[in-house]
Amino acid sequence: MxxxxxxxxxxxxxxxxxxKDGRLLIMNCKHCGRPFFYPRRSCPSCWSExxxxxxxxxxxxxWTLSEVAISLWGDAWEDTVPYTVAVIDxxxxxxxxxxxxxxxxxxxxxxxxxxFQPGENDVVMPYFTAAG
Amino acid sequence: MFxxxxxxxGETQVGSLPGYTQWEIQAEAARRAVRDAGLEKGDxxxxxxxxxxxxxxxxxxxxxxxxxxxxxxxxxxxxIGGTATALTMVETASLLLKExxxxxxxxxxxxxxxxxxxxxxxxxxxxxxxxxSEEWEEPFGIVGMVIPYAMMANRYMHLYGATKQQLGxxxxxARNHALRNPNAQMxxxxxxxxxxxxxPTASPFGRWDCSLVSDGGGAIVLTTRGYAxxxxxxxxxxxxxxxxxxxxxxxxxxxxxxxGELPLKPAVAAAYARSGMSVKDLDVASVHDxxxxxxxxxxxxxxxxxxxxxxxxxxxxxxxxxxAVPINTHGGLLSQAHVGGILHVVEVARQVRGDAGERQVRDxxxxxxLGNGGVYxxxxxxxxxxx
Numbered sequence: 001m002x003x004x005x006x007x008x009x010x011x012x013x014x015x016x017x018x019x020k021d022g023r024l025l026i027m028n029c030k031h032c033g034r035p036f037f038y039p040r041r042s043c044p045s046c047w048s049e050x051x052x053x054x055x056x057x058x059x060x061x062x063w064t065l066s067e068v069a070i071s072l073w074g075d076a077w078e079d080t081v082p083y084t085v086a087v088i089d090x091x092x093x094x095x096x097x098x099x100x101x102x103x104x105x106x107x108x109x110x111x112x113x114x115x116f117q118p119g120e121n122d123v124v125m126p127y128f129t130a131a132g
Numbered sequence: 133m134f135x136x137x138x139x140x141x142g143e144t145q146v147g148s149l150p151g152y153t154q155w156e157i158q159a160e161a162a163r164r165a166v167r168d169a170g171l172e173k174g175d176x177x178x179x180x181x182x183x184x185x186x187x188x189x190x191x192x193x194x195x196x197x198x199x200x201x202x203x204x205x206x207x208x209x210x211x212i213g214g215t216a217t218a219l220t221m222v223e224t225a226s227l228l229l230k231e232x233x234x235x236x237x238x239x240x241x242x243x244x245x246x247x248x249x250x251x252x253x254x255x256x257x258x259x260x261x262x263x264x265s266e267e268w269e270e271p272f273g274i275v276g277m278v279i280p281y282a283m284m285a286n287r288y289m290h291l292y293g294a295t296k297q298q299l300g301x302x303x304x305x306a307r308n309h310a311l312r313n314p315n316a317q318m319x320x321x322x323x324x325x326x327x328x329x330x331x332p333t334a335s336p337f338g339r340w341d342c343s344l345v346s347d348g349g350g351a352i353v354l355t356t357r358g359y360a361x362x363x364x365x366x367x368x369x370x371x372x373x374x375x376x377x378x379x380x381x382x383x384x385x386x387x388x389x390x391x392g393e394l395p396l397k398p399a400v401a402a403a404y405a406r407s408g409m410s411v412k413d414l415d416v417a418s419v420h421d422x423x424x425x426x427x428x429x430x431x432x433x434x435x436x437x438x439x440x441x442x443x444x445x446x447x448x449x450x451x452x453x454x455x456a457v458p459i460n461t462h463g464g465l466l467s468q469a470h471v472g473g474i475l476h477v478v479e480v481a482r483q484v485r486g487d488a489g490e491r492q493v494r495d496x497x498x499x500x501x502l503g504n505g506g507v508y509x510x511x512x513x514x515x516x517x518x519x
Contacts, residue, residue: 004270012267038268038385064287066279069332073275085274087283087384097385099272108290119271127272 001074005120012039014053019124024056024114026094037094058114059131060090065106088112088128102129136226137360137369137519140169140353141478142240146469147317149347150247154184155192155199157242161349162200165238169353170366176353178206178228178237180221182472186248196240206234212512213505215420215473216377217241218350219512222477223375225354235359241474242349265383277422278342280384280507282334285425288391289336291440294428296336298443300327302424303340303466305451310463312453312491317344318467341424343465350474352481360519368485369519373409373498376402377512384507391440395511396433396504403500403513411435414457415496416483418476420503421464427451430502431459433511453491461491473503477514484518 008016018025026037031048042049065086071077084100100106101115111131119125142165144157152160158181166176179202183192193207206228212220218241225237265274274280288294304324310316322340330338360369378395380388388394404410411434419430428442436457437445445451451459462468462479469475480499482488488496497518504511 004266004275006268006271007266009267064283064290066282066286066337067332067335068273068279068282069334072278072334073270077273077275080273083273085272085279085283087387095385095387097269097272097274097383108287123271125271 001076003076003120004073006123011041015039016123019116019126022116024058024126025053026056026090026092027051028054035092035094037090037096056090056092060088060096060112060128062106062108062110062112063087063089063095064108065100086128099125099127100129101127106130134230134232135357136229136354136372137357138352138354138372138481138516139360139365139367139369140165140171141481142166142168142351143315143475143478144242144349146315146346146348146471148246149244152244152347154186154189154243154248155195157244157347157349158196158240158351159200161242161351162196162238162240165240165351165353168367170364171236171353173201175236176202176238177204178225178234179204180208180210180225180237180239182211182217182221182241183209184243186243186245187250204234206237213510214422215476215501215503216505216510216512218472218474218477219375219501219503219514220377222352222354222372222514223377223512226372229354229356236353236355238351238353240349240351241472243471244347245470246345246347248347268385269383274384277507278337279334281423281425282337283384284507285336285341285423288425288428291391292443294443296328297324298428298447299336299341299424300324301446302421302427302451303327305446306421306427306460306464306466308453309458309461309491310467313463313468314489316463316468317346318463322467337423340466343422343470344467346469346471348469348471348475350471350478352474352477367487370481370485371517371519373515373517374403374405374407375512375514376400376406377510378402379510382506382509387507391429394429394508396429396502396508399511399513400433400435400502403515407515409498409515413498414500415498416461416480416493417457417500417502418460418462418464418480420473420476421460421466422470424466426504427459427464429508434500434502458493461488461493476503477501480516484516486518
């Protein structure tokens with residue numbers, strides 16, 4: 001069984017293209033000024049359609065995490081376990097789900113920054129790694 | 133006269149039902165519930181069901197009505213999430229009855245997640261979401277439901293200092309209830325040592341923090357107080373005193389900033405307000421327990437203990453058989469069976485009508501059902517009372 005690759009839409013394409021260029025994009029509402037993630041065609045705060053891509057600094061804090069011990073989607077993750085996933089609060093004020101790579105011993109509250117890694121189907125994935 | 137009442141309960145055997153399809157399981161639960169009420173097929177003029185997760189079905193209420201030879205005035209399929217689905221189906225039935233649109237409504241869910249999943253799917257069933265998870269979670273390795281809930285458990289333990297033993301108290305209590313339920317998948321005791329030494333799934337969870345994978349079904353028959361008064365029914369009616377619900381998000385990355393903002397408490401507050409009841413009135417309760425953490429959040433939201441104190445509450449034995457308000461007396465999703473949550477409603481209705489056999493809570497008159505779906509994304513609560 002294959003690992004799932006992101007199901008990219010016309011609207012989200014710039015995000016995944018930017019990952020290939022080593023940049024993490026989030027969205028910003030030009031009307032109410034609030035950033036948001038995941039990307040949408042309208043602002044979830046005020047419904048304005050005046051939304052734009054902005055570049056995130058790619059830094060944030062671990063809100064929570066879990067070390068996954070078994071493959072929970074058929075056998076797709078058997079070659080990867082154990083791996084650690086996390087919910088990251090980016091410094092721009094948006095939340096993002098991702099995976100932690102590079103070292104170990106992470107805990108809630110740790111500072112992390114984005115680390116672009118090859119994923120399935122030639123997609124580049126924005127994972128996170130310990131700051132410093 | 134249009135007050136909705138529950139007059140029939142149906143429950144199939146749970147566990148493994150090889151050779152049974154999803155619709156056969158739902159049909160059996162529906163037939164059992166109508167017979168339990170003392171009614172006949174021809175009395176039913178409304179059907180509400182939830183589609184199976186093991187294989188996607190469209191127009192499932194039509195499929196069910198046709199299979200059962202019903203011609204209901206209203207047929208609906210609803211999928212909100214978890215026990216919130218079961219509760220919302222029952223609430224919707226009660227609203228249709230109040231409006232006089234139907235006289236007798238059957239609410240049903242059943243599935244065969246244990247034996248009926250597509251070949252090679254040994255892990256979780258993939259939730260077919262069209263937004264959020266398939267692009268922003270699954271490719272990162274956040275697949276299925278265990279992992280998001282495990283992340284919530286780590287956050288909860290970090291914030292409130294809850295321990296693995298406290299989560300274990302939930303699993304052990306659920307098993308102790310299941311031992312008193314002849315229709316439970318798990319019929320052997322679970323010790324704290326066995327819980328702590330179980331293989332890990334996603335930290336902090338091990339095997340017994342996670343609910344069972346089950347075949348099975350449940351159904352509930354509702355009518356109005358007026359209709360019930362004019363028919364000779366087999367069971368004591370159960371009154372629906374009040375319901376409440378709240379939605380906040382779907383995917384874990386969109387979860388509200390912290391635990392206090394989850395939808396559970398607003399759903400409970402609305403149900404208490406509409407029923408004129410409070411936590412002091414409860415004799416028994418069932419709370420959605422797909423994972424041990426959920427039971428803690430459930431008893432906190434019901435007001436049985438303070439927010440963040442659920443672990444201490446569980447470890448002190450307050451979920452167990454014989455407690456002041458026993459929780460999940462059927463064994464719950466953790467130790468009876470995971471049938472969406474419909475059996476949480478069936479169980480509390482059974483308890484308040486005084487029909488729960490050896491696990492009957494003495495003098496139980498008022499009970500609460502609290503359910504959630506998604507990742508604490510939607511919550512619903514219902515207060516039931518003996519008629």
